[in-house]
Amino acid sequence: MLSRAADALFWLARNMERMDNLARLIEAAQSMAGVSSEAEEWRSALAAAGVDELYDETYNAVTPDLAARFLSSGGANPSSIINCLENARVNARAMRTALTRDMWEAVNQGWIESRKLTENNFSPALLAETLDWVRTLSTRFSGAYETTMLRNENYWFVRLGTFLERADNTARILDVKYHLLLPQESSGVGGMLDYYQWTSVLRAVSAVRAYQWVYREEVRPWNVAELMILRTEMPRSLRACYDHITYCLDQLAEIHGGKRGEAHRLAGAIAAELRFGRISDIFQTGLHETLTTYIDRTKELGDQISNLYMR
Template identity: 50%
Template sequence: MLSRTADSLYWLGRYMERAGNIARGLQVALRLTSVTSAVARRDNAWRGLLTASGCAPGFAATGEPLTREAVVRYLAAEPANPSSILSCIEAARRNARTVRTALTTDMWEAVNETWSEGRRSTDDTFAPDNLPAFLDWVKSRTILFNGAYADTMLRDEAWSFVRLGTMCERADNTARVLDVHHHALMGAEEGGTIAFVQWQAILRSVSALRAYHWVFHARLEPKRIAELLILRPELPRSVVACYARIEETLEGIATAHGGRRGECHRLAGEMHARLRFGRIDDIMEGGLHNFLTATIDRNLELGRQIQDFYLQA
């Protein structure tokens, strides 16, 4: 497979996953601010969302005030923001078009129809009364895309690079969501209403609230939330689950290339082993923020190594 083809497939997976992650983050921030009376806490919710999405520096450069309307517009529709929902959909479609023949019909239709419908968005789409429906639509379209490539692609290199992009983006998002809210998880086991709402927000950001109750059969506790999102392989969006799939996918690609491996394979294996054999008590005692910051840095380095080894012509 040509490097430029692999690059387009990898970023197709990343951009579609990112659009869904931003939509979930906006839904959670809207819910959090609706039940929070203090202005400072509402501002922190929007600031935290910008940080988790990696868009804080770009938003600050606009000079816009930190308001609901400004943040929603920047994260949902701002053309100058490469990580806004509509920008991600545009980039995903551009990459999909480049490798049209490598995609199944269902995949192409999922991306192309999403792009076509997204182009019809207007300012009214992002009005308070219409925004929830738009965010639900984005989530449903990204789930449709994931289902399309999971159910219709041959398990060949094309599938591997789409999956690799999806999992790299997902691992990064889960780590960032946890890191933004680490202060809410490092306090006492018992918390008030605000703490409980924050704990719910963390789980909702990765669609894991029901999964938490299914796994633990208990009320929300900070340590268990961190354990679920970092170390539990049953959760598809946990960091360890993502790295299990990243390592597996990279090994499959290496096997297809005669066993040729690079630094990206070592990093993925090292991270998976660290997570697979890690203990939540050790992570919490060593500092959750330190652990997550190191994980985010490793995610970035892994992405660079994948780019250097496979995706550059």
């Protein structure tokens, strides 16, 4: 397939996934209203999305309404939900032929609907409904590609984009909240505030229920970290994402007659660490240091994939 097509599909999937992650992030920040410092909560959401500095250049103070708008509809924010969708459609349109009709219709229909949204749709009263729409849209897209794409290169590049983006998002959300998960003096006490804060980490990746099913005990910080970094059952964990990434890369290597590159080595090394790692070791090394390393290496992996296939 054309290198440009691989690039367009990869970024189409990344933009759709990013849009979905942003919706979850905003919902999580909203759910903390009244529990902890709202400004703090929104600042960490902005940081997790990587747009906190840009926000500060645009506004003087962090308010829930402004921050939510910046993340969702913000024209000045190149990776707001609406801009992600806009970019996704540009990617899709650039390579119409590489998409199935259902995939294209999911993206295009979503884009048409987004054009009808007004400022009002992002007001506190209607934001939740709009975010529901975003998640439906992303589900429609992944449903469309899962059920209609041939299992050829095109498919593996879409999957690769999805999971690389998801790994990046999970690592970022955790890193913004890592201080909450560090062992603290008060952790034995299990204060109400701690409970909410740890839960908020789970909420940002829609994993509150998942936690209960996996651990069947009260929310403990090291479990939260383990769930999101090392557990294979958790679909947004780094481990699960990297299992998918290595699988996609293996499939691509097979299609290309066994040709592999630095991307394969790097992805394999990260996946092996995640598969055999222990959460106690991660806390020993330093949670923040570990997460920062994963963020950097995930970015490096994206560059290597691009080097190998997209130019």
